[in-house]
Amino acid sequence: MSIRFSAIGFEHGHIYGQVKVMLDAGAEFVSFYDTNEENVAKFASHFPQGKRIDSIEEILEDESIHLVVSADIPINRAPLGIRVMQHGKDYMADKPGICTLEQLEEVRKVQAETGQIYSICFSERLTQQASIKAGELIQAGAIGQVVQTASFGPHRLVQKTPRPEWFFDRKNFGGILTDIVSHQMDQFLFYTNSTSAEVVAATVGNFKHQQYPKIHDMGDAMVRSPHASGYVRVDWLTPTGLPTWGDVRLFITGTDGYIEVRKNVDIAGREGGNHLFLVDGGNVQYIDCADTEITYGKQLIDDILNRTETAMPQAHVFLASELALKAEAMATDLTQLDG
Secondary structure, eight states: OOOEEEEEEESSTHHHHHHHHHHHTTOEEEEEEOSOHHHHHHHHHHOTTSEEOSOHHHHHTOTTOOEEEEESOHHHHHHHHHHHHHTTOEEEEESOSOOSHHHHHHHHHHHHHHOOOEEEEOHHHHSOHHHHHHHHHHHTTTTOSEEEEEEEEEOBSOOSSOOOGGGGOGGGTOOHHHHTHHHHHHHHHHHHTOSOOEEEEEEEEOSSOTTSTTOOSEEEEEEEETTEEEEEEEESBOOTTSSSSOOOEEEEEETTEEEEEEOSOOTTSOOSSOEEEEEESSOEEEEEOTTOOOOHHHHHHHHHHHTOOSSOOHHHHHHHHHHHHHHHHHOEEGGGSOO
């Protein structure tokens, strides 16, 4: 048995990955809704099996739908998710799935009341094969106890396709730490097996893109749990010379070794992405992760059918979001300091 799902809101290209991961897992894509005709046309050409619906309510009131996925404007994702849960359906948001601490409080409340699943697709870990392999190696004891992570999420601001107007005002996405760092907080919690954590310090700044005064183009934060520490850095400063949108990297330090993941590019010369390097007491290994199974979709289907938490514990979803939101709230703006 599988599930039926719908999609609402295509403001970020991650919606294609969200739909694909569910289709690959065997779910049935039923319907979709969006008001942007250009987005709709592109989306429909990729997923012709879905039927365009005239209103969100039609999807919410369809009792045959188990799951709604969304990559709407980020500030709209939590309110939509609340409506979805209140209609007895589970929900998968693109990151950031929650943009303010007030939204987080309301989402937690409604999720507890309804018992529905509020999942956030942290794609850097859940659908990226080298990241999945890193988790498998850690669980197998390859590097001992994980004591520290350092993760880097550089991005390129200028793309071939112009970014929408909402992108250049952080009120629409919560800020650079709320947005991108939610990936890194998810990874810190997962790889260190932490169920509690706090943000120690955070900074932001707009160093290069003053023509967009309502965004920051750099941010970083330090985080710690009772048994591990983490450092995260994100930016919109990837130079045009790099052949991809960002050299996303992850370093995981254990008591018996360490792992480096180069998710998108190996500037040393190997083609493609999903590069993993393992260093332990015996040697240095390069591991090809191309055959690593992406299990998020299958696990989420099982969770929907069996009311379990195998894809991602609900508490983990909320804590990763909370850490990113608190980092944003406490961040010092380095480009606004006097002197």
